[in-house]
Amino acid sequence: MYATAEEKELQQLTDKLLELVEGKDENYWKSLSTEEASKIAEDLRKVIRYHDYKYYVQANPVISDYQYDKLFHALEALERAHPEIVTPDSPTQRISPAFTGEFEKVKHLAEMTSLENTYSADDLREWDKRVKQLLGVDEVEYIVEPKFDGASIELVYEDDILVRGVTRGDGIVGEDITMNVKTIKSIPLRADFSKHGIKRISVRGEIVMPKSVFEKLNKEREKQGLSLFANPRNAAAGTLRLKNPAEVAKRGLDCYTYQILYSEPVKLCKDIKTQKQALEILADCGFKTPPIQKVCKDIEEVIETVLKAQKERESWDFEADGMVVKVNDICAWEKLGETLHHPRWAVAYKFPAKQAVTKLLDVVWQVGRTGALTPVAILEPVEVGGVVVSRASLFNPDLIKQKDIRIGDYVIVERAGETIPYIVAPVKERRTGEEKPVEVPTHCPVCGAPIVKELDEAVPRCPNINCPAQLKEHLIYWGKVLDIKGLGESTANTLLKKGFVKSIADIYYLDKNELVKLPGWGLKKAENLLTQIEKSKEAPFYKKITALGIRHVGEKTAQLLAKKFKNLEELMNASFSELASIPGIGPITATSIKNFFKAEQNVEMIKELEKAGFKFERTPEEEMEEQLPKPLEGQNVVFTGELEHFKRKEAQHLIELLGGNPTNSVTRKTSFVVVGENPGSKLAKAQKLGIKTINEQEFVELLKKYAENNEEVKRILQEKGIL
DNA sequence: GCACCTCGAGTTCC
DNA sequence: CTCGAGGTGC
Numbered sequence: 001m002y003a004t005a006e007e008k009e010l011q012q013l014t015d016k017l018l019e020l021v022e023g024k025d026e027n028y029w030k031s032l033s034t035e036e037a038s039k040i041a042e043d044l045r046k047v048i049r050y051h052d053y054k055y056y057v058q059a060n061p062v063i064s065d066y067q068y069d070k071l072f073h074a075l076e077a078l079e080r081a082h083p084e085i086v087t088p089d090s091p092t093q094r095i096s097p098a099f100t101g102e103f104e105k106v107k108h109l110a111e112m113t114s115l116e117n118t119y120s121a122d123d124l125r126e127w128d129k130r131v132k133q134l135l136g137v138d139e140v141e142y143i144v145e146p147k148f149d150g151a152s153i154e155l156v157y158e159d160d161i162l163v164r165g166v167t168r169g170d171g172i173v174g175e176d177i178t179m180n181v182k183t184i185k186s187i188p189l190r191a192d193f194s195k196h197g198i199k200r201i202s203v204r205g206e207i208v209m210p211k212s213v214f215e216k217l218n219k220e221r222e223k224q225g226l227s228l229f230a231n232p233r234n235a236a237a238g239t240l241r242l243k244n245p246a247e248v249a250k251r252g253l254d255c256y257t258y259q260i261l262y263s264e265p266v267k268l269c270k271d272i273k274t275q276k277q278a279l280e281i282l283a284d285c286g287f288k289t290p291p292i293q294k295v296c297k298d299i300e301e302v303i304e305t306v307l308k309a310q311k312e313r314e315s316w317d318f319e320a321d322g323m324v325v326k327v328n329d330i331c332a333w334e335k336l337g338e339t340l341h342h343p344r345w346a347v348a349y350k351f352p353a354k355q356a357v358t359k360l361l362d363v364v365w366q367v368g369r370t371g372a373l374t375p376v377a378i379l380e381p382v383e384v385g386g387v388v389v390s391r392a393s394l395f396n397p398d399l400i401k402q403k404d405i406r407i408g409d410y411v412i413v414e415r416a417g418e419t420i421p422y423i424v425a426p427v428k429e430r431r432t433g434e435e436k437p438v439e440v441p442t443h444c445p446v447c448g449a450p451i452v453k454e455l456d457e458a459v460p461r462c463p464n465i466n467c468p469a470q471l472k473e474h475l476i477y478w479g480k481v482l483d484i485k486g487l488g489e490s491t492a493n494t495l496l497k498k499g500f501v502k503s504i505a506d507i508y509y510l511d512k513n514e515l516v517k518l519p520g521w522g523l524k525k526a527e528n529l530l531t532q533i534e535k536s537k538e539a540p541f542y543k544k545i546t547a548l549g550i551r552h553v554g555e556k557t558a559q560l561l562a563k564k565f566k567n568l569e570e571l572m573n574a575s576f577s578e579l580a581s582i583p584g585i586g587p588i589t590a591t592s593i594k595n596f597f598k599a600e601q602n603v604e605m606i607k608e609l610e611k612a613g614f615k616f617e618r619t620p621e622e623e624m625e626e627q628l629p630k631p632l633e634g635q636n637v638v639f640t641g642e643l644e645h646f647k648r649k650e651a652q653h654l655i656e657l658l659g660g661n662p663t664n665s666v667t668r669k670t671s672f673v674v675v676g677e678n679p680g681s682k683l684a685k686a687q688k689l690g691i692k693t694i695n696e697q698e699f700v701e702l703l704k705k706y707a708e709n710n711e712e713v714k715r716i717l718q719e720k721g722i723l
Numbered sequence: 724g725c726a727c728c729t730c731g732a733g734t735t736c737c
Numbered sequence: 738c739t740c741g742a743g744g745t746g747c
Contacts, residue, residue: 366733374733393734395740420735420738458741459732552743554731584729586744664738667728730743 001286010050021074029081037082044075048091056185057288089161089190096179098244103175108154109202110261112171115348121303127347128299134336143275144305145290147322147348150208151237157201162189180240183249191285197266205257209236210317213252230412230425232319257287269331306349322350355414358382363438367446369473370551371462385415392421396458397440406435474549481547482536486529505608507533541618550596552589560584568616572597630659631706638666640683641676643696657712674699
C-alpha cells in the first residue's frame with residue numbers, strides 16, 4: 001500500500017504537522033485564508049489516513065494515541081473554522097448524525113451468493129473431482145481463506161471514494177448502511193483504485209467483531225443489566241443495525257475484504273486473473289484482507305491447510321466458522337458457473353460447530369463437598385464440537401436469573417476452551433409461554449436440611465455436615481488429594497451404599513474378605529485398593545491438612561499451615577490471631593479453620609484417623625526440604641499445554657522441589673511459562689505481557705542443570721529415563 | 724477503597 | 738477452564 005519512501009515522507013509530514021498544530025486554538029484557524037486552511041487540511045487528512053491504515057489495517061501503529069488525537073482534533077477544529085473545505089472522504093466524516101426511520105433497500109451491483117458447505121476431507125475431495133471434471137483438466141490450483149463469521153457486506157467505490165455499503169440481505173437486495181460502515185476504521189473512505197485503472201468497483205467483505213472486543217462488550221452489558229449477545233456475529237450484525245453511527249463507532253468493529261465482485265473498466269478474468277491477485281489489489285488499496293490466503297497446488301494441500309487452521313483458530317482474534325476454498329483462476333469461475341444457490345468454483349469447509357441450540361429439559365441441584373448447591377442443566381442431547389452434550393453447569397442461581405434461563409427454553413450451548421460445555425443464553429424468540437422459571441430449592445435434595453444462603457454470597461448451601469452427599473464428595477476428595485488410586489467416584493459410591501464407610505476413618509478398617517464379594521471385584525482389585533489406602537498414611541503433612549476439607553484451605557494454604565505448625569495439635573491449638581497473622585491467611589480463612597476444629601464431628605473424625613495409625617505431622621522429607629538448595633526461589637512458573645515427559649502435576653512438583661512456585665495463571669509476576677503441545681490461552685497472555693516462554697526441551701535442560709544438587713529431582717529424572 | 728493477584732471449588736465427556 | 742471470593746498492597 002505505502003512504499004517505504006512514501007512512509008518516510010508521511011512520517012516527516014506527521015512530525016511537521018504535530019509541530020504546526022501545537023498550541024493552536026480556534027482563533028488561529030479562523031485567521032487562515034480558505035486556501036491556507038485547505039492546504040493544511042489536505043496534509044492532515046493524508047497523514048491521518050496513513051496512521052489509520054497503520055493502526056487498523058496493519059495493527060502496527062507508529063505514533064502514540066495521544067499524538068494521533070492531536071492531529072485529529074486539529075483537523076476537526078480547522079474544518080469547523082472553515083466549513084467550506086470539508087470533503088466527503090475526510091476522516092472527520094466517519095460519523096454522521098443519528099436518524100430515525102428505516103434503512104433504504106438497495107440492489108447490489110453484483111449478486112452476493114452463499115456457499116455450499118462441506119464437513120470433511122472426503123467432501124472436499126469429491127468437490128475437487130467435480131471441479132476437474134467440469135473444467136476438463138487434471139490439475140487445479142486453489143486458494144484457502146478463513147470463513148469469517150460476521151456480517152457480509154458489499155462496498156462500492158466510485159472514483160476512489162466509498163459511496164455505498166450494503167448488507168447482504170437476500171443476496172440481490174440489501175439495506176444501505178453506508179453511514180454505519182463509514183465508522184469502521186479498517187474500511188478506507190478513500191482507496192486508490194485509480195492506480196489500478198479501476199473507476200468503479202464492488203468489493204465484498206465481512207464485518208466482524210474481534211473476540212476480545214466482544215468479550216469486553218458483553219461484560220459491560222452484563223454490568224448494565226442488558227441482554228447479552230450470543231456470539232460475535234450477532235454482536236456485529238446487531239451493531240450494524242443501530243440507528244446512531246456514533247454508537248457504532250464506539251463498538252470497535254473490524255472489516256476484512258476478500259472478493260472483488262465487479263469492476264470497470266478493468267475486468268475480472270481479463271485483467272484480474274486470479275483470486276490471489278484480487279486480494280493483492282485490495283491490500284494495496286489499503287484494505288484488510290484475510291490473514292490466511294494460502295495458494296494450494298492440489299486438494300490434499302487444501303485439506304492440510306484447513307485442518308491446520310482448525311487447530312489454530314482458537315488463537316485468532318476473529319470468529320471463523322470454517323474455511324473457504326476457491327478456485328484461484330478467475331476465468332475458471334465463469335466456466336464453472338453456478339447452481340441454483342451456490343457458485344461451483346468455491347466451497348466452504350465448516351469446522352465442527354462450537355455452539356448448538358437444544359432444549360433445556362430440567363435443572364437439577366448437586367450438593368458439593370462444602371455443601372454448595374450447584375444447578376446443572378439437563379439438556380436434550382446435542383452434538384457440540386464433536387461430542388454429544390447432555391449436561392452443562394449453570395454455576396450458580398444468580399447466573400440463571402441474570403440470563404433469564406427457564407426450564408423448557410431452547411438454549412445456546414457452547415463448549416468453552418473446547419471442553420466444558422456451558423449455556424450462553426436462552427433463545428427468547430422461541431418461547432411458547434409454557435417455560436417455567438428455575439426454583440432454588442428450600443431444602444437439600446439429598447438430606448432434606450433447610451438451605452441457607454448468606455446475604456452476599458452467590459451460592460446456597462446445605463449446612464448439614466453429616467449430609468450423605470457431602471460425605472461422598474469428601475471421600476472422593478480424600479482419595480484425590482492423598483493420591484489413593486482406585487478410590488474414585490464409583491468406588492466411593494459402592495462403599496457408601498454397602499454401608500462399609502460411614503465416616504472417612506472407616507476406609508482404614510476395610511475388610512478384604514467383604515470387598516472381594518462385591519460384584520466386579522476380584523482379589524487383585526481389593527488388595528490394590530487396600531495397599532493404596534495404607535500408603536496414604538505416608539503422605540506429606542500438608543496433603544493431610546488439605547484432605548480434611550477445611551473451607552478456604554486448599555493445597556497452597558495447607559502448605560502455609562504445614563510450614564508454621566509441625567503437627568495437627570499445634571494447628572488445632574493455634575489462636576485466631578496467630579492464624580490470621582500468617583501471610584496469605586486472612587480473617588475469613590482463620591475463622592473457617594477455627595470453626596472446623598470446633599465442630600464435634602470433625603474432632604471425632606481426626607481421633608478415629610489417628611487411632612487407625614494416621615499421623616498428622618510433618619514427614620522427615622518435609623523437614624529436610626527446608627534445607628535443600630532453592631535455585632528457583634521466588635520464581636513463579638506457569639504451565640500450559642501437554643508435556644511429553646511429565647504430567648502437569650509432576651512438573652509442578654519438580655518446580656516446588658527446586659524452590660519455585662508453580663501457579664496457574666499468567667500475570668505480570670510470572671517468571672516464565674513452560675509451553676507444551678496444544679497450549680491454551682495462557683500462551684497468548686504470556687506473549688501479550690511479554691513474559692518469557694520456554695519449550696519442554698528447554699525445561700528439561702533446566703531440570704538437568706539443577707538435578708546435580710538435588711537428589712530428589714535427580715531420582716525423578718532417572719526414573720523417567722531422562723538422565 | 725480499589726486493583727490486582729491467588730486460591731478454591733466446581734465441572735463435561737470419553 | 739472459569740467464576741467467585743479472599744488476601745494484599747497501594
